[in-house]
Amino acid sequence: MILETREIGKSFGSVLALRGVSMRVEPGSVTCVLGDNGAGKSTLIKILSGVHRHDSGEYLLDGVPTVLDSPRQALDLGIATVFQDLAMIPLMSVWRNFFLGSEPRRSLGRFDVAAARRIAREELRAMGIDIRDVDQPVGTLSGGERQSVAIARAVYLGAKILILDEPTSALGVKQAGVVLRYIVRARQRGLGVVFITHNPHHAYPVGDRFLLLNRGVSLGEYAKEEIALQELTTLMAGGAELEQLEHELRSQ
Template sequence: MSAPIIELRGVGKAYGAFRALTDIDLAVDAGAVTCVLGDNGAGKSTLIKILAGLHPPTEGEVLVDGETVTFGSPRDALDHGIATVYQDLAVVGDMPVWRNFFLGQELTGRFGLMRETEMREITVERLHRMGVDLPDVGVPIASLSGGQRQVVSIARAMYFGARVLILDEPTAALGVKQSGMVLKFISAARDEGIGVIFITHNPHHAYLVGDRFVLLNLGRQKMDATRDEVTLDELTLEMAGGGELSSLAHELDR
């Protein structure tokens, strides 16, 4: 078997006396969705920062294609094909959709002039490939629904060569219909052979698309299971407290 695209081995992170992560193992394969679950304070944000090249781990190692790497910046992570779509999306609301799609990586021609027609066509084609047909990619991105903005960000990352796509709580602020749209495109990214890391606190959303489930609790890894090894009920129970909750329920029943 080939090595995972990205792998963490025994990774920990401390900020002074505060320990945010301890002994985390994580492997992300091509064409698979790895769901990282946990409540606020579980360590999900710190994990994202390590994977995205924002913060180095205090201990442990990060491997890409089986080789140990050191990310000194988000640019280093991007150069290895690891792209992060944050919850706030980092879009410019009053700019057109096509400008946001190419933001910071605009196509230019002679005299530095932007190749607007080409960028518009590429944006339309890539969104269509993801199943989204916008009447006009010249409208401000702020006019799109939250789900559509998420899809633009996902399609953009894929176009610019993402091999691993880290999605930070992409359904957290969305309604049922828009969440369904985003989950559909997470599956589409997987079908394109991309390794997806889906950060979420919602076990129902995770179970709809996930192939592997990693549960964090207070910076420690509480579960690492494949879809064949855990049911939705078991995953939900573990999120809610797992064995501790079952013991409490048993005591209350006595």
């Protein structure tokens, strides 16, 4: 499935949160959405994942203009989103979280608990995620493990497009590396991944395309061969401002 936006936009009252953003997500590739705080990243993914409805431009799935009414509808179409802070429910066990909202069922609405435990364990191992016990509450996992479980879950549940909202932002270097590895795994499985981050060092090694946002408008979409890490960083942070800052700090 190919996801595409054309000049998409959204306003909240008089605030234009997003204007004229175009992007593409293809199977087996990672599209990184980069931007500083307030750049419109979260508005964009909320549109992609069905939380908000866009009010200008076009949202195309496989070339067909689509309007998503709910996250549930997005899920049914194969668009899974892992939100930064609400990826998992801390007090529930790993396997219960793994199947939340898509529980395997037997007759009479019974939740097939044995199958859920077994599949969760197998799938996590298949993704190379090292969880000691699927019965442990998710709250006892580290941030990176939580994100990884959420990614494995979306992959298992048949997502075609996987949207990751700042999955690495609250993590240390090592943990972030673990999550990046699973992003690559998801890409290898043929998913189209949308990876939202404000860290170009996380985006560059895994990304195939880069969309840069600033104050709700697109600064352009680049393929990897069109842009170098240094350029990406400079574009993103507003290079002149950074140089100015560096100059200021040095003179003190």
